């Protein structure tokens with residue numbers, strides 16, 4: 001399968017996680033972790049449900065993937081996340097030694113790339129803009145509903 005098609009396919013899965021978050025009243029961010037073209041973890045933001053500011057989609061996904069793999073490193077894995085990771089999650093992804101990160105929409109307020117681009121390991125490959133409009137639209141709908 002072509003890599004770009006692959007990225008869109010897995011990002012759709014991350015978006016469906018973000019929709020779950022939306023339905024639960026959580027800021028709609030979703031993530032999946034893929035290893036050998038197989039989804040090994042699916043997660044969405046749970047900060048309200050768990051009363052935990054660290055319960056971002058990426059953090060949940062990292063923990064779940066490590067448990068599936070039986071090891072703390074995610075060296076041959078790709079994380080797909082609908083919104084650009086914040087510095088906390090970028091730091092965690094660096095600790096996990098993830099090999100690739102694909103995100104949808106950029107986050108010009110909380111995104112790691114503006115605040116702390118050096119957080120990621122230099123060997124970590126990053127791609128962005130995959131289904132960005134869908135991710136952004138879900139966020140927009142969420143915050144309109146909150147006002």
Ligand SMILES: [Zn+2]
Nearest residue numbers: 056085086089
């Ligand atoms: Zn985060």
